[in-house]
Amino acid sequence: MENERIIETVGLTKKYGQQTAVDQLTFRVEEGEIFGFLGPNGSGKSTTLLMLLGLSRPSKGSARVCGLDPVRKPIDVKRLVGYLPENVGVYRDLDAVESLTYIAELNGINGGTVSKKIEEVLDVVGLSKDAHKKVGTYSRGMRQRLGIAEVLIKDPKVLFLDEPTLGLDPDGAFRVIEIIQSLNRNRKITVLLSSHNLHHVQKISHRVGIMIKGKMVAMGSVASLGKEKFSLEEEEYTLEQIYMKYFEEG
């Protein structure tokens, strides 16, 4: 693993009125890793992602994504980062190819390469067969995979995935997780994965961070967190046990 920092934040803070959504967040993600971003609902994970994309302005602190400041150069950041929001929406009246063409156009990809690229990403997410069906008829799992195809069309260096497996059946969730893992392995895409499915996160993440009430309370590999928290060397802890421990304390 190279030691280049893809994401780095220093004292990142976001306040909505009196409420502090993200409090003095300092963390970093290195190139080529899958970083599991954990925390209860409303702990500030999505807000952090929005700030890293330049869609929300930090109240204090700074962030760097691929060496760029998202506040100053949001367009450049968004060119490199594929962001899959929580509960991403679809244009129900379009089919998969039309949706992808629209997203490709917005990314300035046009000309002869578009249709080839669309075929390629549809193949990656396994939607080639349903490419010409209206998205309105898709199941939730298919929509989520279409969402992944839409962020892949720009050849991103980094993926921000916000709850990509939320509400999917076990099979659908498994496919999404598999896709994420293969993207990381084959294309060397760095992934920032926010999820509540601790089992999946443990399976594919190199490191995890646990965020509670806007603060990053723990960061590191699952094994090292287990050691740190329970100080028992011989037994392996699941991420779930570690998470619950932090959660009860937080």
Place this chain on the structure above:
Amino acid sequence: MQGLLSIYKKELADHFSSYRFVIIFALIAMVSFITSYTAGMHLRESLEGVAKPKFVFLMLFNTPGAILSLVQFVSFLGPLLGIVLGFDAINRERAQGTLVKLVSQPIYRDAVINGKFLAGITTIIITLLSIVLVIFGFGLTLLGVVPGIEEICRLVIYLVISIFYISLWLGVSMLFSISFKNIATSALASVALWIFLSFFISLGADVLADMAAPVDRQGYTTPEMVVKNARIKERCSLFSPMVLYSQAASIIVNPMEKTTSSFIVMGPLERLSASRFQNPLSLGQSIVVIYPHLVALVAVTLLCFLISYLVFMLQEIRT
């Protein structure tokens, strides 16, 4: 520019393929055709054997057909077109979760709102232009007259005024679609404001005028009071975009109409010239008469767009 163009293209395609646009277009087109057709038939009858007056062609637009003239109809129904095109522009994307997706693409955020505005305005232009062109055809076949250059100029100006007037309502409904999360709320708010400004302002103007300068119908009232009353009424009713527009449009489409104010508030010289001279106004003079109306209409429209733009740019994009 890249993003703006793609959004513009998609929005335009969405407008033209949506049922509600087809419905409102059919409604406006049907009413316009019937109105101008009946106006044309009336004209043909009344002009039989009479020396052809000037500006016959424009009469298609300003002669009452079935109930109202075409100009009046557009002032009634036009806003509905603007509202239909804009009331769910932003909050629909927000509700279906595509707004976040859109703004996380490498485009400037204003491309989203500008693309939607431009697509709406283009739709309005195409709608109005096609209707006016069909009426042109009616004129040629029904009346057998060819419009003169001045008539064409007047129609072009009329089109531009109408585009601004309908775009004003596009701007208003878009502003509501940005500020209200709920689509039904923004639709209702737009329609409510339209009804209020179009039909209730004049009632309010009456009340206000009667309070400030009471005119007693039975008893004695000074002429000054009557004039004051009429003047207040006139000024207040100009707060309604519909009044603003219909006055401007009727002056531009009808060269025989020389002023927007009523007979009561005219000065003595104005009265004299209005009753003495029956010649039509030249195009330049017509424009001079409605210049304040035009400026006000354009200003209000731009202001509406500006506010929507600012609100959208400063809004937090949260799902």
